[in-house]
Amino acid sequence: DAWQSPPPLQLEWLPQQEQDKKTSSMWQLLAESGIPECTHEAFASFTPQEFGCVATDLANLEGFLDTLDFFAEPSRVLVTSRIRLLWKKCQGMSDPVSSSALPGPAPQPQHVQDSGWVEMFPKKLGTDRSWRYIPWKLRLSEEQHEQQSMRRPSKAPRLESLLFDDVPTREIPGPSIGKCLMQELLNLQAYAIALCGGAHLHTLKEMNRRFVNRCYERYTAESFLRGPTVEEAQLADQRLWRQIALLCNEEQWSMDEAIHEVVVVRSELQTLLMPRP
Structure with a gap:
């Protein structure tokens, strides 16, 4: 067959x-x-x-x-x-699978590999040690940052959202805010600076205590004076930290010394938050 x-x-x-x-x-x-x-x-x-x-x-x-x-x-x-x-x-x-099909790069030294990130999406860190002012709307905890990221719409992302980072922000009500919210905004930065070794936590919290007390100081009706609004308080906080940053970045002062110089010696906090007519 x-x-x-x-x-x-x-x-x-x-x-x-x-x-x-x-x-x-x-x-x-x-x-x-x-x-x-x-x-x-x-x-x-x-x-x-x-x-x-x-x-x-x-x-x-x-x-x-x-x-x-x-x-x-x-x-x-x-x-x-x-x-x-x-x-x-x-x-x-x-x-x-994809890495085995392509020739791999030359092996790096062991100390570089040990210090490398193991996260899928590593944090963006730099070597710049200078200090810059952080606006209140950008002061978010890790939990608040994740909540803001989860609120993104489920639609397909636009081209500009893929090319540029969408920095989460928080809404600051006006013309006045509650005392607890202001303390949260100030102390959030204080704890972050203390964890990074910028200044002692007691120094930062003492500065914040004076700032909040000055903002919410009460005045009699006969004086026709008022405390600063939230915009004026943010501007005062910005000017205070710019003076502190100038001493830290250019004069090489420690942050504890710079805060004491600006807040206590120069009494800039009392001047910037003086009562308004």
Whole structure:
């Protein structure tokens, strides 16, 4: 008998087997991540490595999340959080594949590798040790910074938002603010400076105490005087810290010495926050 080639069904079986292997590993990750089965079909065409490359950052991932349909249980916030964690996990699986295909850079010295960042998105730090004034609207704690970042719209990012950093800010009400809010704004910077070793915390808090007491000092109606508004208080704080920064940056004073010179010796705080008619 003449030799016969295998039937076409046998040739089609191998790609189907690879496809089953491909989807099974992805569905296993979906099940481990706790993502509902109703959304699994949207991930069926991806391998874990391919899904790790579906977006370059979390902002671009929002465009993929907008295409998914979510049901009442569990909540959309919980499901999207799990998908983000799955994307980060798949991104870690895709990195070795892409790096092995390209020639790697020359090995760095051991002390450089040990001091390198291990975070996916490292903080932007510089070597500049000079001090600059920080406006009140930019004084945010880490928790407040994350809350402001989560309020971004779920629409696709514009070109300018990809090219430039969108710095989160806080709203400062006017013309006056509560005493607790002013203390929070001043002490937030004080703790940050103390943690960085800029000045002693007691020195910074004593300066803030005098600042707040002067802003909220009461005057009789017969004097026709008032305390500074929130805009005037911000301007006074800015001028105080500019004088302190001048002594620290150009005269090489310590910050504790500069604060004592400006606040106590020169009495600039009393002058800038004097009562207004």
